[in-house]
Amino acid sequence: MILENNRKFERIGDEVDPSTVPYRTLDSGDKMPAIGLGTFGSDHVSHEAVADAVFGAASVGYRHFDCAAVYQNEDLIGRVLQDIMANGVEREELWITSKLWNNKHTPEDVIPACKQSLADLQLNYLDLYLVHWPFPNYHPPKCDVDSRSPSAKPYIHENFMQTWREIERLKQMGLVRNIGVSNVTIPKLELILRDATIKPAVNEMELHPHFQQPELFEFVVSKGIVPVGYSPIGSPARPERDRTSDDTVDIEDPVIVEIAAKHNIHPATLCVKWAEQRGQIPIPMSTKRRNYLANLKSIIENPLSDQEMAAIATIDRDCRLIKGHVFLWESANDWRDLWDLNGNINNT
Ligand SMILES: NC(=O)c1ccc[n+]([C@@H]2O[C@H](COP(=O)([O-])OP(=O)(O)OC[C@H]3O[C@@H](n4cnc5c(N)ncnc54)[C@H](OP(=O)(O)O)[C@@H]3O)[C@@H](O)[C@H]2O)c1
Numbered sequence: 001m002i003l004e005n006n007r008k009f010e011r012i013g014d015e016v017d018p019s020t021v022p023y024r025t026l027d028s029g030d031k032m033p034a035i036g037l038g039t040f041g042s043d044h045v046s047h048e049a050v051a052d053a054v055f056g057a058a059s060v061g062y063r064h065f066d067c068a069a070v071y072q073n074e075d076l077i078g079r080v081l082q083d084i085m086a087n088g089v090e091r092e093e094l095w096i097t098s099k100l101w102n103n104k105h106t107p108e109d110v111i112p113a114c115k116q117s118l119a120d121l122q123l124n125y126l127d128l129y130l131v132h133w134p135f136p137n138y139h140p141p142k143c144d145v146d147s148r149s150p151s152a153k154p155y156i157h158e159n160f161m162q163t164w165r166e167i168e169r170l171k172q173m174g175l176v177r178n179i180g181v182s183n184v185t186i187p188k189l190e191l192i193l194r195d196a197t198i199k200p201a202v203n204e205m206e207l208h209p210h211f212q213q214p215e216l217f218e219f220v221v222s223k224g225i226v227p228v229g230y231s232p233i234g235s236p237a238r239p240e241r242d243r244t245s246d247d248t249v250d251i252e253d254p255v256i257v258e259i260a261a262k263h264n265i266h267p268a269t270l271c272v273k274w275a276e277q278r279g280q281i282p283i284p285m286s287t288k289r290r291n292y293l294a295n296l297k298s299i300i301e302n303p304l305s306d307q308e309m310a311a312i313a314t315i316d317r318d319c320r321l322i323k324g325h326v327f328l329w330e331s332a333n334d335w336r337d338l339w340d341l342n343g344n345i346n347n348t
Helices: 047-060 074-086 107-121 157-174 186-195 214-222 254-263 267-278 290-300 306-313
Strands: 022-023 030-032 063-068 095-100 128-131 179-182 202-206 228-231
Touching: 022 128, 022 214, 063 306, 074 107, 074 214, 095 107, 107 157, 128 157, 128 202, 157 179, 179 228, 186 214, 202 214, 214 228, 254 267, 267 290, 267 306
Parallel strands: 063 095, 095 128, 128 179, 179 202, 202 228
Antiparallel strands: 022 030
């Protein structure tokens, strides 16, 4: 697929007025749209198809896009953002997130990495810049789940804070308006909050009905940090390396299927609707107009009842899908070592 130049938004009449989309206010006072489009093609959707979906999603009313350098499509998304703005959307109306990849944690790499994302995205500031993972561990794209980099390290707080100081500088330099973390646990966040000069505005974390992370969710909210929920549908098309035989399927859960049928929406859309109503910002990925439009509409129409919200709260299975195997260091036992399950940071 080749991206068209100078495209015009198609108007069918079923689009959502972006001014009606709810938002969450961050510490900075900035208003972050309460739903965004994910842009990770899960290793099988082409970069062009993802960029095309960004254009299509903007045409139906999305203004928030969750990008990352490691998705390797920021240059194409940058072209599309220009097209979106050429269709009359002001830069200030857009919310663009990007993320520092794990091989750029060395302090002198942080600012150049952000500048590269800005150049690729053809922007002069980002709305939000995240440290993608709290581990400085490089692995080649699409590598095998069992591969361990000999240079991989566990979380070392002093090192993370050196990276964070540069992230703070990006905000002071005006290159990014807000800064945040992703994939951090309570013990890591406690240390980061203790030592940060500028506290993280968001924690982007895996959140879907079968993985609700109630303790981390409550902790994040109690600290005035906004939870952003990735893989809100349970990432049904995630790469093979992120699948295990124990994984459960949110969109096949009978409670989800039944409530979705009552609302006359797809179970995937119900997961997005529940997420926004619970208080996290879902960032579902879709390349199909019908699906991304349904997801957007779901958060502004027919709220779930208290009973429906309560029923979904009971189906948590503590089923983490994005386990992070590839970030393991050589002496680690298994992926659980990444997630501080006993309340302590595992750095042995
Ligand atoms: N911070 C991190 O470490 C991290 C990790 C993982 C993901 N993320 C972010 O989170 C985003 C979303 O996560 P994800 O892509 O893993 O999974 P997801 O959003 O849970 O699921 C995406 C899948 O759901 C399908 N889908 C979407 N809406 C649908 C609908 N209404 N009806 C039926 N199917 C629907 C899509 O297929 P169609 O294209 O056919 O609609 C796609 O295959 C990523 O793209 C990325 O931006 C961040």
